[in-house]
Amino acid sequence: MGMSLAFHILFAVVGIGMPALMVIAEHRWRRTGDAGYLELAKRWSRGTAILFAVGAVSGTVLSFELGLLWPEFMKQAGPLVGMPFSLEGFAFFTEAIFLGVYLYGWDRISPRAHVIAGVLVAVSGALSGIFVVIANAWMNTPRGFTLIDGKFTNVNPIAAMMTPAAFPQTLHMTLAAYAATGFAVAGIHAAMLLRDPRNAFHRRALSVALLVGAPAALVQPLAGDIEARYVARQQPAKLAAMEGLFQTTRGAPLSIGGIPNENERRTRFAIEIPHGLSLLAFHELDAEVKGLDAFPRDEWPPVAIVHLAFDTMVGLGSFMALVSAAVLILLWRKRDIISLRWILIAVVLCGPMGFLCIEAGWTVTEVGRQPWVIYGILRTADAVTPMPGLIVPFLTFTALYCFLGIIVVLLLYQQVLRSPREGETFPHQTDAA
Amino acid sequence: MTFTLAIILAGIVMIALNAYVLLAGADFGGGVWDFFARGDRRQAQRDLISHAIAPIWEANHVWLILVIVLLFTCFPAAFSTIAILLHIPLTLMLLGIVLRGSAFIFRSYGSERDTAQQRWGRVFAIASIATPVLLGMCVGAVATGAIGATAVSRSGSFVSQFIDPWLTMFGVGVGLLALALFSFLAAVYLTVEAEGTELQEDFRTRALWAAGAVFVIAFGVLALSWTEAPMVRQMLMAGPWALPLHIVTGIAAITAIAALWTRHFRLARVAAAAQVTFILWGWAAAQYPYLLPPTLTIEAAAAPNRTLVLILWALAAGACVLLPSLYYLFRVFKMQRRS
Ligand code: HDD
Numbered sequence: 066m067g068m069s070l071a072f073h074i075l076f077a078v079v080g081i082g083m084p085a086l087m088v089i090a091e092h093r094w095r096r097t098g099d100a101g102y103l104e105l106a107k108r109w110s111r112g113t114a115i116l117f118a119v120g121a122v123s124g125t126v127l128s129f130e131l132g133l134l135w136p137e138f139m140k141q142a143g144p145l146v147g148m149p150f151s152l153e154g155f156a157f158f159t160e161a162i163f164l165g166v167y168l169y170g171w172d173r174i175s176p177r178a179h180v181i182a183g184v185l186v187a188v189s190g191a192l193s194g195i196f197v198v199i200a201n202a203w204m205n206t207p208r209g210f211t212l213i214d215g216k217f218t219n220v221n222p223i224a225a226m227m228t229p230a231a232f233p234q235t236l237h238m239t240l241a242a243y244a245a246t247g248f249a250v251a252g253i254h255a256a257m258l259l260r261d262p263r264n265a266f267h268r269r270a271l272s273v274a275l276l277v278g279a280p281a282a283l284v285q286p287l288a289g290d291i292e293a294r295y296v297a298r299q300q301p302a303k304l305a306a307m308e309g310l311f312q313t314t315r316g317a318p319l320s321i322g323g324i325p326n327e328n329e330r331r332t333r334f335a336i337e338i339p340h341g342l343s344l345l346a347f348h349e350l351d352a353e354v355k356g357l358d359a360f361p362r363d364e365w366p367p368v369a370i371v372h373l374a375f376d377t378m379v380g381l382g383s384f385m386a387l388v389s390a391a392v393l394i395l396l397w398r399k400r401d402i403i404s405l406r407w408i409l410i411a412v413v414l415c416g417p418m419g420f421l422c423i424e425a426g427w428t429v430t431e432v433g434r435q436p437w438v439i440y441g442i443l444r445t446a447d448a449v450t451p452m453p454g455l456i457v458p459f460l461t462f463t464a465l466y467c468f469l470g471i472i473v474v475l476l477l478y479q480q481v482l483r484s485p486r487e488g489e490t491f492p493h494q495t496d497a498a
Numbered sequence: 499m500t501f502t503l504a505i506i507l508a509g510i511v512m513i514a515l516n517a518y519v520l521l522a523g524a525d526f527g528g529g530v531w532d533f534f535a536r537g538d539r540r541q542a543q544r545d546l547i548s549h550a551i552a553p554i555w556e557a558n559h560v561w562l563i564l565v566i567v568l569l570f571t572c573f574p575a576a577f578s579t580i581a582i583l584l585h586i587p588l589t590l591m592l593l594g595i596v597l598r599g600s601a602f603i604f605r606s607y608g609s610e611r612d613t614a615q616q617r618w619g620r621v622f623a624i625a626s627i628a629t630p631v632l633l634g635m636c637v638g639a640v641a642t643g644a645i646g647a648t649a650v651s652r653s654g655s656f657v658s659q660f661i662d663p664w665l666t667m668f669g670v671g672v673g674l675l676a677l678a679l680f681s682f683l684a685a686v687y688l689t690v691e692a693e694g695t696e697l698q699e700d701f702r703t704r705a706l707w708a709a710g711a712v713f714v715i716a717f718g719v720l721a722l723s724w725t726e727a728p729m730v731r732q733m734l735m736a737g738p739w740a741l742p743l744h745i746v747t748g749i750a751a752i753t754a755i756a757a758l759w760t761r762h763f764r765l766a767r768v769a770a771a772a773q774v775t776f777i778l779w780g781w782a783a784a785q786y787p788y789l790l791p792p793t794l795t796i797e798a799a800a801a802p803n804r805t806l807v808l809i810l811w812a813l814a815a816g817a818c819v820l821l822p823s824l825y826y827l828f829r830v831f832k833m834q835r836r837s
Pocket residue numbers: 198205230233234235237238240241242244245285286287288289290292293294296303378379380381382383385418419420422423424425426427428429430431433
């Protein structure tokens with residue numbers, strides 16, 4: 066399931082970000098009459114269609130897999146977390162319907178209705194992401210029930226949706242979707258512009274993509290800080306693993322990099338910033354931060370993975386935030402960023418980073434929660450299906466996903482990224498810079 | 499029958515399944531006819547099928563997700579048993595769903611080269627045939643009582659827990675019935691969508707053949723149920739509503755065939771949909787009050803009342819958004835065409 070999710074999340078995120086790009090492009094075309102934006106909107110909508118279809122089928126796999134892999138989890142948690150999944154179902158439904166209308170309705174409905182359909186696709190895409198993350202937040206901070214003899218009684222699905230993790234996680238995740246998609250698209254077009262700086266198509270694409278990606282990436286560290294502070298309070302073992310902190314400490318330092326060694330109980334080769342961790346996690350120089358020694362050995366998550374994943378996310382995320390700040394300042398000063406090669410190169414570098422951050426971030430959340438599926442309540446090992454030989458479906462789906470991934474990339478190249486050739490709908494003018 | 503919350507929600511699950519069968523079922527059937535596209539108008543037939551499916555198949559597909567989500571939220575005990583014992587056919591069905599959806603989209607957006615188009619077309623068609631059979635086999639496994647009767651334990655043998663319950667003659671029969679019904683629906687719908695008499699005639703012939711197949715297979719399944727699904731058969735033959743149900747199903751079937759024969763295609767569409775709907779509800783009624791016969795009743799499988807009430811509210815709110823949107827979708831793509 067980790068594999069299916071890791072795959073699905075990429076499509077899901079693009080499914081949230083891409084409709085936003087597509088609607089903005091169409092809106093600009095309607096306002097300015099600039100055919101370049103129309104071409105962009107059409108290409109992006111084709112990209113959205115491909116990704117949505119693959120996202121939809123991989124999502125279907127997930128909804129079954131919840132039960133196929135963790136029947137015990139679903140049996141107990143279904144009545145509690147079913148609510149966000151049901152709402153998510155409706156959000157998907159709306160998204161699928163209006164995407165159909167948008168894609169095939171260019172000349173069947175009025176311009177206004179068409180833009181509205183696009184907006185509805187974007188909004189319901191974002192809502193669907195939010196609902197699923199709410200379900201995941203419940204696994205981190207389970208609420209809304211009384212546990213009697215290991216059974217959930219007195220269930221309250223509404224309280225289960227409003228857990229302490231829900232707000233920080235959904236905020237951070239939604240921003241991540243826009244940041245990652247925006248920069249991935251921007252990165253690709255920036256690469257094209259490095260080779261062909263006067264290409265008007267790529268210029269327009271870059272400007273719209275940065276408009277979506279940069280503001281999101283800029284505020285992402287703030288959202289991440291909110292999230293880290295909730296983790297410090299609600300899941301101290303996870304925080305300790307994220308930071309590779311083995312001993313409970315007052316005024317704990319922030320360690321960057323390094324290799325945590327669970328047997329020696331220390332993190333070597335890390336750069337330490339004194340008091341950094343206490344300051345970040347509790348906004349207090351001398352706050353006490355719980356180390357892994359505060360927890361039984363069999364409740365430790367795999368420390369090295371969590372710590373490195375966390376540093377990867379924060380490192381790459383900080384770089385993206387810096388680049389975004391530079392881009393936004395330059396745009397605000399009305400500078401032409403396309404003539405600045407270093408900015409283009411930095412944007413290209415940011416291209417894959419958003420997605421790396423997302424995979425790293427989910428690794429932190431999910432692996433950091435181990436050995437629990439439901440934090441403090443149900444262990445992963447007790448939730449898994451009794452069916453033997455799970456490696457077979459695992460390998461099948463992994464192979465299938467790799468195969469689909471390659472095809473999707475090829476198609477996207479053909480349908481979306483390739484510079485328009487002579488004679489295609491887009492008039493091949495080049496803007497004089 | 500008293501309408502408790504659990505019964506109402508089970509009914510809603512059935513309605514969603516019904517919508518899935520009528521809408522997405524026909525999309526699968528379209529894949530079947532893509533596979534069997536023959537003659538001079540082969541390309542025209544394929545084009546008609548993909549035009550008919552393209553704008554709506556994803557929305558149609560979501561009905562299945564709704565069924566699953568409602569099952570695990572409202573009937574978690576049943577869901578987890580199904581998920582454990584039917585792991586293998588469900589996984590295969592998922593593979594079919596993934597391959598069909600992706601192949602369809604890859605074919606629509608892929609390179610124009612004929613070989614690539616053909617290859618994706620093949621994948622799309624074959625997955626469209628396999629998936630309904632697997633879906634039917636899962637339904638069959640529930641109806642025989644094998645799912646309800648098998649106790650899950652780590653000591654039980656692999657074959658007796660994970661293969662035997664679903665790999666039965668009866669299961670295969672229900673799988674083939676599902677395939678025939680979906681193909682029938684698709685052919686009938688396509689007679690309405692076709693522009694030009696020749697195409698219309700192509701699908702009229704196919705619809706009539708499929709109707710014949712449904713008839714033959716349905717009787718085969720009934721015969722098999724004698725030994726393999728005695729409880730359901732008992733109810734189907736002797737339940738209080740058995741006779742009226744058989745009569746309305748028969749009327750719908752005869753109307754569909756007569757309407758096809760006399761080329762009243764719109765009437766045929768309504769009748770075919772009604773026929774399939776009656777068959778589906780016949781199965782549900784035969785199982786009542788069990789969700790997983792012979793042990794697990796709808797009431798016993800249900801989640802706490804509080805969850806059920808909230809889900810009902812969510813469904814009501816969702817329906818307010820969904821139904822107008824769906825109406826809009828089908829109006830834009832399915833009604834303007836003929837005008
Ligand atoms: C573009 C993507 C992206 C970027 C730039 C960042 N993150 Fe992140 N992060 C995610 C994408 C992400 C994510 C994939 O969206 C996660 C996984 C689960 C979640 O809710 O968000 C996540 C989880 C996550 C968690 C784990 C919380 C938990 O276990 O519930 C923390 C503490 C942070 N993030 C903190 C940060 C900080 C301090 C960043 C500073 C730059 C940062 N993130 C940048």
